Amino acid sequence: MSNIPVNCFLLRYNEIGTKGKNRWQFEQKLLNNISRQLTNRNEFNYYRDQGRFALKKRDNSFFSPKEIQIATEALNRTFGLESYAPGIMTDPDSDTILELIEKHFPSAYELGKNQLLPQQDYTCRVRCRRSWKKFPYTSKEMEINIADKILPSYDDLKVNLKKAHLTIGVEIRPDIAFIHFQDYKGLGGLPVGSSDPVLCLLSGGIDSPVAAFKAMQRGSHVNSVTFESFPYTQPELIDKVAKLQNILDRYQDRPAQFYACNMAESQKMIRDKCSERFRTILYRRIMMRVSSVLAVHLKAKALLTGEAVGQVASQTLANMDTINRSTDTLVLRPLVCMDKNEVIAIAEKAGTFDVSNIQCADSCTTFAPGKPATNGNPRLLEEQETRYEASDAIIDCLKNTRLIDTHSLEETPVPELIEIYEQNFKRQWFGND
Ligand code: ATP
Ligand code: MG
Numbered sequence: 001m002s003n004i005p006v007n008c009f010l011l012r013y014n015e016i017g018t019k020g021k022n023r024w025q026f027e028q029k030l031l032n033n034i035s036r037q038l039t040n041r042n043e044f045n046y047y048r049d050q051g052r053f054a055l056k057k058r059d060n061s062f063f064s065p066k067e068i069q070i071a072t073e074a075l076n077r078t079f080g081l082e083s084y085a086p087g088i089m090t091d092p093d094s095d096t097i098l099e100l101i102e103k104h105f106p107s108a109y110e111l112g113k114n115q116l117l118p119q120q121d122y123t124c125r126v127r128c129r130r131s132w133k134k135f136p137y138t139s140k141e142m143e144i145n146i147a148d149k150i151l152p153s154y155d156d157l158k159v160n161l162k163k164a165h166l167t168i169g170v171e172i173r174p175d176i177a178f179i180h181f182q183d184y185k186g187l188g189g190l191p192v193g194s195s196d197p198v199l200c201l202l203s204g205g206i207d208s209p210v211a212a213f214k215a216m217q218r219g220s221h222v223n224s225v226t227f228e229s230f231p232y233t234q235p236e237l238i239d240k241v242a243k244l245q246n247i248l249d250r251y252q253d254r255p256a257q258f259y260a261c262n263m264a265e266s267q268k269m270i271r272d273k274c275s276e277r278f279r280t281i282l283y284r285r286i287m288m289r290v291s292s293v294l295a296v297h298l299k300a301k302a303l304l305t306g307e308a309v310g311q312v313a314s315q316t317l318a319n320m321d322t323i324n325r326s327t328d329t330l331v332l333r334p335l336v337c338m339d340k341n342e343v344i345a346i347a348e349k350a351g352t353f354d355v356s357n358i359q360c361a362d363s364c365t366t367f368a369p370g371k372p373a374t375n376g377n378p379r380l381l382e383e384q385e386t387r388y389e390a391s392d393a394i395i396d397c398l399k400n401t402r403l404i405d406t407h408s409l410e411e412t413p414v415p416e417l418i419e420i421y422e423q424n425f426k427r428q429w430f431g432n433d
Helices: 020-037 065-076 094-114 139-153 207-217 236-249 264-273 276-298 317-324 340-350 378-385 390-399 416-424 426-430
Strands: 008-012 044-049 052-057 083-090 122-130 157-159 166-172 177-180 198-201 222-228 258-262 302-304 401-404 411-413
Touching (some): 020 044, 020 052, 052 065, 094 122, 139 166, 222 236, 236 258, 276 302, 276 317, 276 390, 317 378, 390 416
Parallel strands (some): 122 166
Antiparallel strands (some): 258 401
């Protein structure tokens, strides 16, 4: 950022504006979520008046460089924010506004100039909004006053009202005026906690953390479960996925509940009794079912996966269909039609990519078939499931599901899961025997 002083950040949202009667709840959630990210949050509060929000110091003073950093980090991690502008709050007085603009414009000019591409025209515009009708000038007149005062000293600046490198923004309200020169994009979407919560099947791969990030962008709080196969997978796997969860939690209104399920015993049953080529699909059906039980426990309204059509053998449409039929629980697949490159770009933006890239085998590779089936139809798979004690396998997985502290890796068992399974799912999935 520049050396222009900042005593507020103007906040803009987009989508939550469409929510009609619930609007104030969305707004409150957005502001709470920003506050949660601010260290020493007691120093800050909000200007809030008729759809205009600004983050400011409680005592209205200017932000220190450290406070600017704290504020921008918080704003960059809060879903629901469309854009924000560091600005100066001042009295709604035309001379004061003009003086401040004249004083700080040179810094804004230099900053914009450094970002120009070679041979590009340097464009500028003035945007004024006046919600205080008693202010002596109209918005248009004020724009002209500002342009007349500033632009004659800068030969290389070309006015472009539609799109400009540099916008001088002024907003005049009865109690206050805001001046700003820079605009930053936020993460968009909805504030986390404004939609129903979901449960992510979080592997150590690139995709599922991105799925979690996208669901948060739609306002869902995301809890997760990871499947491991110790002693066939390494203990480091849980550490790796917990690290991913910690990164994702930076974007949430509160930390996730993070579960790990050891499915090694069921995988051995499948290895010993079922056709090799269906192993992966059978594992995945177990994962969906265990996750469905956990979702009831967590009151999550949907499961979330990082599946994308055609990416690996288990993600042919036929196999996705067969995996999907293992449960009635709604499954969200935000990456389903994305390119890997798009997914990687989001993983980089979210900050999960480097951890995902650390090599560490996961449950899917335990006893993985050399030639996995790509056309597993539901009837074939149901038949495979009669060859081993599929219900016992689910119970074994549930017994081996633990709530994990993502920092200490301390484990707590979840004995309630067996009852949830027996009451809600057992008969539906495996009949009365
Ligand atoms: P990812 O990069 O997320 O691992 P992938 O392209 O490797 O995805 P798969 O491994 O087949 O694809 O898995 C598809 C989805 O199934 C994952 O995105 C994840 O949601 C879920 N999944 C797979 N393995 C696990 C696991 N061990 N624990 C939790 N979820 C898993
Ligand atoms: Mg994977």
